[in-house]
Amino acid sequence: MTGAKPAPAQFLARADLQRLLEALRARGYRVMGPVPRDGAVVFDEVRSVDELPRGLREAQEPGRYRLEPNGRDTVFDVVNGPGSLKPYVFAPREKLLQVEPEGRSFRAQELHPDAPKLAVIGVRACDLAALSVQDRIFLEGRYPDSYYAARRRQLFLVAVNCTRSASTCFCVSMATGPEATQGFDLALTEQEWGFLVRAGSALGREVQQALPLTPAPEAALARERTSLETCAATMQRKLETADLPEVLYRNLEHPRWHDVGSRCLSCGNCTMVCPTCFCHDEKDEPLLGEPDEAGVRSVRVREWDSCFNREHAQVYGLNYRPKIEDRYRQWLVHKLASWIDQFGTSGCVGCGRCITWCPVGIDLTEEMRALREPGA
Amino acid sequence: MSGSAPGEPRRLRLAVHKFASCDGCQLQILNLEDELLWLSRRIEIAYFLEWSSRSLEGPYDLALVEGSITTPRDAERIRQVREQTRTLITIGACATAGGIQALRNWADVEEWKRQVYPEPRWLEVLPTSTPISAHVRVDDEIHGCPVNKEQVLRVIVRALLGTRPDLPSHSVCLECKRQGHVCVVVARGLPCMGPVTRAGCGALCPGLARDCYACFGPCDDPNPEALAARFQDLGLGAADRV
Ligand code: SF4
Ligand code: SF4
Ligand code: SF4
Numbered sequence: 054m055t056g057a058k059p060a061p062a063q064f065l066a067r068a069d070l071q072r073l074l075e076a077l078r079a080r081g082y083r084v085m086g087p088v089p090r091d092g093a094v095v096f097d098e099v100r101s102v103d104e105l106p107r108g109l110r111e112a113q114e115p116g117r118y119r120l121e122p123n124g125r126d127t128v129f130d131v132v133n134g135p136g137s138l139k140p141y142v143f144a145p146r147e148k149l150l151q152v153e154p155e156g157r158s159f160r161a162q163e164l165h166p167d168a169p170k171l172a173v174i175g176v177r178a179c180d181l182a183a184l185s186v187q188d189r190i191f192l193e194g195r196y197p198d199s200y201y202a203a204r205r206r207q208l209f210l211v212a213v214n215c216t217r218s219a220s221t222c223f224c225v226s227m228a229t230g231p232e233a234t235q236g237f238d239l240a241l242t243e244q245e246w247g248f249l250v251r252a253g254s255a256l257g258r259e260v261q262q263a264l265p266l267t268p269a270p271e272a273a274l275a276r277e278r279t280s281l282e283t284c285a286a287t288m289q290r291k292l293e294t295a296d297l298p299e300v301l302y303r304n305l306e307h308p309r310w311h312d313v314g315s316r317c318l319s320c321g322n323c324t325m326v327c328p329t330c331f332c333h334d335e336k337d338e339p340l341l342g343e344p345d346e347a348g349v350r351s352v353r354v355r356e357w358d359s360c361f362n363r364e365h366a367q368v369y370g371l372n373y374r375p376k377i378e379d380r381y382r383q384w385l386v387h388k389l390a391s392w393i394d395q396f397g398t399s400g401c402v403g404c405g406r407c408i409t410w411c412p413v414g415i416d417l418t419e420e421m422r423a424l425r426e427p428g429a
Numbered sequence: 430m431s432g433s434a435p436g437e438p439r440r441l442r443l444a445v446h447k448f449a450s451c452d453g454c455q456l457q458i459l460n461l462e463d464e465l466l467w468l469s470r471r472i473e474i475a476y477f478l479e480w481s482s483r484s485l486e487g488p489y490d491l492a493l494v495e496g497s498i499t500t501p502r503d504a505e506r507i508r509q510v511r512e513q514t515r516t517l518i519t520i521g522a523c524a525t526a527g528g529i530q531a532l533r534n535w536a537d538v539e540e541w542k543r544q545v546y547p548e549p550r551w552l553e554v555l556p557t558s559t560p561i562s563a564h565v566r567v568d569d570e571i572h573g574c575p576v577n578k579e580q581v582l583r584v585i586v587r588a589l590l591g592t593r594p595d596l597p598s599h600s601v602c603l604e605c606k607r608q609g610h611v612c613v614v615v616a617r618g619l620p621c622m623g624p625v626t627r628a629g630c631g632a633l634c635p636g637l638a639r640d641c642y643a644c645f646g647p648c649d650d651p652n653p654e655a656l657a658a659r660f661q662d663l664g665l666g667a668a669d670r671v
Contacts, residue, residue: 074576090611091610091611091616091638092611092616092617093611093616094639095609095611116615117613117615117618118615118616119616134611135606135609135611135612135615136609140609145606145607145608145609146607174462189468229442233561237556238466301654311470315652315654315655316655316658317652317655318600318624318625318651318652318655319650319651320600320602320603320623320624320625321600321602321603321606321651322602322606322612322624323601324604325602325606325607336595338583338595339583339586339587339590341464341582341583341586356607357603357607358603359599359603362598362599362600362603362649363649363650364599364649366599377650377652410612410615411612412602412612412615412621412624412656412659413655413656413658413659414659
């Protein structure tokens, strides 16, 4: 992927969308895309455009998500679901090392991940922004993560610009959307008769050339501008960012922390669905079963962990975040404030997933509003 | 009888004891069919009546204890088990929390006896059903109703290595999300107990689009009040909540 300016848009007829899937498969990609499953739209393998969420959109609010018909012939009208790109680069659970005895010492062998070429269709601007946040965490600095890197290299990203937002979205506040401007190989804007297509990388241009494209009509481009502007202008949720991070550092003893601590389940769902959260646990597990003779060899496993688990803050003889309110504060202050100090970027891209997928509907934008009010 | 071939390390002596329970957790041990074959090279099943009526005298290196304490005789027997055992680990909801039979703890047992049995005077039971840890020192607990056999295996292997079991204490939600299941509270409005329930089952029910009903008991530091308030919003009445 390059930072090159996207090429001028071309037009792909709706009936030819399947050609995109085929062009990607012909280049050895396993193709993932949005599919309806168990009442939500999630990323899964798509072989045919018929598997996409045709004629559906979603209604999202804090703690609630429902798919509903939109009365149109669209396939990309569902903004997002609980899944993001995160599991494709940072695996929910993976084996890192195998350790076995060697003489009087031991030998640790890196277990390289099996990273097939993966194309993901339907990635949103906020997802691309989140991926670039995760790239900073996993790839920059002194210790790049080879497991993440192996998968990241294999991604081909087909973005879809958002022409409507969910009520939980606030990407405009976070300056990450609704239009995908960086980090994609191809970007689509869905319109009634088809898609405006732009390439964002050399690989994207190559795939683009395999498609039956025509020059984009002026009217379609004008309609696209209007729809993106309307989407941005009508976004319901907002998060004030001008006074971050200081506003949080100033309010570490605000009574609102206690209040949210009484409502929060400490279940960790917000951190699981957040496309930037990277906390994990690493443990050594004895390899079981013949011929291993139980416990002679072991594997080091890494899996998604959450700062909402009390154990996450357990050090020898002491837990430094014993109460739920301590853990909620840790999460929010890290996400919106100390992340900036640590990585030079906000930890939040405004995708709204933590709001929708919180079982009790806790809304960080609402918490921030309350934290700005003088405490009682 | 040591049961080890010459030159091999001494096998770990395992005992499995049953108190007031349904035997389901013991069955999970027996369900470790393939693993028991190779495990038997490293462990000696010295006492496990559900496995074999042939039993060996203590002491035992490791005891897995199923069931709760509901009779004076059991209260005495668990003390003997403890004396004969180096590491005692309780398995399942009965042993770790008292089980479904602990409903009696909030009722009049004498009254229940009269209602159920024609000759209640022959029953010698305690007024309560209590976890093993209320009677003797317990080294570790494996939760679940029934326990997850993979967890039992991990605990046995850890005992072979002389280390503590490493089982999750967090909510089912983490397991649920790591596997990419769609949340049934958010997408379907079902009253899922996952947020307050200990992980360990692998989020079986949410994986089948069903709500969790808390087989593994409370997770570490749960917030049941907040979840109950949410269930009320979803339309569950006070009578549906315990
Ligand atoms: S904190 Fe919430 S809104 Fe922000 S990126 Fe994470 S999940 Fe999305
Ligand atoms: S904010 Fe919501 S999703 Fe996050 S831990 Fe609390 S209850 Fe769970
Ligand atoms: S379905 Fe249940 S276990 Fe899964 S995330 Fe939702 S509340 Fe948690």
